[in-house]
Amino acid sequence: MKLSEKAEEILEALWIAVEEEGARFLDPERMGFPADDPAYKELTGHTLVEIRQGMVYFRPEGREEGKMTIRRHRLAERLMMDVLNLRGDAGDDKACQFEHLLNEGVDIKICTMLNHPATCPHGKPIPPGECCADARAQGDLGVVALTEFKSGQEGEIAYIQTKDDKKMQKLMAMGVLPGNRIVLVQSYPSYIFRVGFSEFAIDSNLAKEIFVRK
């Protein structure tokens, strides 16, 4: 089932109204799409919603579809902010366009890449998908910053994320290179890690730039 963009937006608005704001239905007048828009027909055609007395109500199938639509929207927002570094209105704008591409498994890939985020940049919850439940079941932490490791935990360096070239080179000179094994020896008052047979102490500003895989 592939819905039009407008139909997806109506579903999202309905889901927010019902699930997060506690309403029972959505008033098309408040939505900005007049009630005679073909998108409503599309949704009723797929038996996702029904319209009674001019108000839009979920059908059970629609509720699930709405949840996945909102999930794609909020994942898109996270992607804009975390990876593409687009913030504010620009980010929201792009996310609105981008979300419609996140179907047929793309959402799972993005969700895994973002390490199954739980909230959108505005602090609203992202409904978990199957991939999130699987990850949780396997206890797979994925790629995390070194600051999330426990003392004594060992892992493999996945990547260094920093905009500062000097920081990058310093870390590389310490042997912090993707693929190397790293042991977090201690995390307070400073981070101490071991790569090979050398130990280094760094502060949390540097430690949070090192991403490791368990």
Added chain:
Amino acid sequence: MATGCGKQAEAPGKSPNIKRVALVGNPNVGKSVLFNALTGSYVTVSNYPGTSVEVSRGHAVINDQSWEVIDTPGMYSIHTITEEERVAREILLHETPDVVLHVLDARNLERMLAMTLQLIEAGLPVILVVNIMDEAERMGLTFDLELLRQRLGIPVIGAATTRKRGLDEIRSAIVAYRHDPENPPHFAYSRLLEHDINEVAGLMVGEYILSRRALALLLLQQDEEITALVRRREGEGFAVIAEKVREIAFNRRGSFHLDLSLERKDIVKKLILGVFTSPEKRVVTWAERLSCMSVRPLTGIPLLLIVLYFGLYKFVGDFGAGTLVDILEQKLFVGIFNPWITGVVKMIIPWEVIQELFVGEYGIITLGIRYAVGIILPIVATFFIFFSFLEDTGYFPRLALLVDRIFKRFGLTGRAVIPMVLGFGCDTMATMVTRTLETTRERVIATVLLSLTIPCSAQLGVILALLSKFPGALAVWGTCLLLLFVVVGLLAARIMPGEAPMFYMELPPMRLPQISNVLTKTYTRMQWYFLEILPLFVLASILLWLGKITGFFGKLITAMTPVMASIGLPRETAVAFIFGFFRRDYGAAGLYELQTKGLMDARQLTVAAVTLTLFIPCVAQFLIMKKERGWKVAGGIGVFVSLLAFGSGYVLNQFLLMTRLLS
């Protein structure tokens, strides 16, 4: 750095018989030990990364050949980041050494070989010294250096220079070295990277000491110094090169440094396959256990207190400032030497005025030399023994990480702990060491804190002796300094512009220091210290003598009386403060004299001690401040410190009068 061109110009003029060997490598791998072993001279060796901030040169005769040996500051890569690394690279760029000894730590062969590759790639005549083999073997590591030699195509020598192991082999390898610049060993990168390198290198036509291949890589890494060098050499052709570099850099944007490091890592992986085997289980040595204890706050802080109590309080305070000063100053100078020399001088020189210059109240010998040798020497010597010992154990980097969080609040990093601790020995030396801090902001903050709140060992020793009869006074004095350290630090972090610094530091293994090394290091530090302070003490004596015979001194004391009175001190203390201008410890020693005469009560002593500790740094420290920070900053700090010192003295006096805390 500005001398780069100068060095280059003088290089062709060097004596043709003298060959050069340069020592390069990561920090703390034993370059300086090797330098000392080869030349028989001495540069400071320690178990602290980044001790050599300057290039040292020495001479060695190897198999009847005369060699110049150059020791360089540690560098992690040929692509330099810090000032020290640039200094080290200058040698390679401009001095055409006949042999480059790359010294590395056997335990970290894999990580450090990347730089060997860079040196070979640059077409330099490299000998690889795999050092610290003894500790590596103790950890159960085994090496097949012959295999490594075959794969690298350069001489490879296993050594443990602190144990004199491998020195003969290194000497013969230096003499026997034949460099074949036509056929350097070649380590290929990926096809894509090779293509990029060739594109850039192919455009270069100038003559260079380093290979074009290496220079092309440095250009692609956007190395400013190399870019400037190539611009100079290539002249008009540079525009084309710059365009090519820009194009490749753009295509590889975002990850060139990382890609290159990863490619080198892969090459190294293949090189050390079968060369290096480590035991299945990590061997945990006692040193590692101690290391663990020292970095955990729960055990680390008690350990620090133990170190401070026995090292600073018992050894430096009790033994140095107590026992030794008593023997030297009281028994030797006051009891025996001074009366004798006074007699001798009075016999030889008939004029009383001149007699006064040497053996009078402020005489060069009876005051200047007595203070320097009788009071300052034993205190400073015991402090430097303590400091050097601790330095060689590898304790300081651990202390640095322990205090990093706290120091961050003062706009510093844990790295500043070294100058701060050294400041308790000699603030002047410590001000020089602030150079090892990364940003100007940190350096200025550290300089302010040093000149204001850290008493040097001589001063500390005297003040401890002075106030030890009044425990309350000692507590007030300590609290005042600590309070000001914290307040000024917090304020400085807020006021000073600039970014928050970052902290990173290699933790060298803990070692039991070699006594001989500790003693030599103490000796060189003492030598430096004495050459610096003795002339000042003599000068101070002369000026005081001049002031006394011209009557200027009396006027100055009268002029300062209201200031002294405002902070509740008798007019005689003005003398100590005038001394204090030359050196703070000199001033403290002056207070000591007043106290023995019974001129001051507990409150006055405390106020005087606090004011004097905070007071302007000694002339020597001021001069170093000027040299390191410039007139403006140094002058500003001087004025600030003086105002704050007297201001604090005033407030403290009022506070003590009001609360009657010490009476």
